Amino acid sequence: MGTVSDAEKKPAVIFVLGGPGSGKGTQCANIVEHFGYTHLSAGDLLRAEIKSGSENGTMIQNMIKEGKIVPSEVTIKLLQKAMQESGNDKFLIDGFPRNEENRAAFEAVTKIEPAFVLFFNCPEEEMERRILSRNQGREDDNIETIRKRFNVFLESSLPVVEYYDSKGKVRKIDAAKSVEEVFEAVKAIFTPKEEKVAV
Numbered sequence: 505m506g507t508v509s510d511a512e513k514k515p516a517v518i519f520v521l522g523g524p525g526s527g528k529g530t531q532c533a534n535i536v537e538h539f540g541y542t543h544l545s546a547g548d549l550l551r552a553e554i555k556s557g558s559e560n561g562t563m564i565q566n567m568i569k570e571g572k573i574v575p576s577e578v579t580i581k582l583l584q585k586a587m588q589e590s591g592n593d594k595f596l597i598d599g600f601p602r603n604e605e606n607r608a609a610f611e612a613v614t615k616i617e618p619a620f621v622l623f624f625n626c627p628e629e630e631m632e633r634r635i636l637s638r639n640q641g642r643e644d645d646n647i648e649t650i651r652k653r654f655n656v657f658l659e660s661s662l663p664v665v666e667y668y669d670s671k672g673k674v675r676k677i678d679a680a681k682s683v684e685e686v687f688e689a690v691k692a693i694f695t696p697k698e699e700k701v702a703v
């Protein structure tokens with residue numbers, strides 16, 4: 505505990521960001537299959553926390569319904585627990601950090617810097633279409649909440665992407681294409697250069 509060897513064992517983290525409906529979850533599932541990462545969706549962890557009947561459940565549910573961002577203390581605890589339980593040492597953290605508070609708190613608490621940020625760039629009309637046909641029974645996938653989530657994305661989440669961009673850490677993907685085409689672009693980022701076949 506707290507030794508140098510612990511510091512050496514810091515897990516590899518990739519933040520997967522993009523607006524609601526940009527395809528983060530879909531592409532993370534593909535990356536898991538091909539590259540052995542563990543996928544941790546902050547939204548999925550928060551929804552599981554509601555279902556578990558936790559004391560924070562009602563607060564989380566209300567915030568999700570309003571498209572607001574849950575205090576990072578709650579979300580980071582869930583992420584840390586899932587990381588420990590996974591037994592893996594490489595993670596796709598999907599939908600987090602969603603604002604500056606998420607970002608700064610994660611860094612302060614875990615001391616982990618992401619290897620890079622995978623950013624799915626998609627026009628709002630396309631994201632809206634996708635969410636409205638997602639059919640996962642989510643309480644926030646209605647037009648009223650979607651509009652609020654888009655505003656939060658523009659005002660709070662994009663600045664986080666810009667912060668990492670200023671550090672040269674953003675790998676931006678055109679997410680408006682088909683699932684297959686987007687995954688081709690994703691694969692190019694995850695495949696080490698020496699393994700790429702020259703053409």
Ligand SMILES: Nc1ncnc2c1ncn2[C@@H]1O[C@H](COP(=O)(O)OP(=O)(O)O)[C@@H](O)[C@H]1O
Nearest residue numbers: 524525526527528529530634637638681682683
């Ligand atoms: N490239 C794509 N083209 C069309 N539909 C997509 C694409 N990627 C994902 N979808 C669909 O759009 C919806 C939102 O995708 P999802 O992966 O849940 O996005 P996010 O996690 O960013 O909100 C899902 O119903 C998914 O099947």
Ligand SMILES: Nc1ccn([C@@H]2O[C@H](COP(=O)(O)OP(=O)(O)O)[C@@H](O)[C@H]2O)c(=O)n1
Nearest residue numbers: 524525546547568571572573574599600602
């Ligand atoms: N870091 C995060 C991620 C999600 N959330 C909440 O969970 C909701 C759904 O997040 P999600 O990542 O599952 O949504 P999508 O971008 O996948 O559509 C967000 O709108 C927030 O209310 C949060 O509070 N903090």
Ligand SMILES: [Mg+2]
Nearest residue numbers: 528529545547
């Ligand atoms: Mg998602």
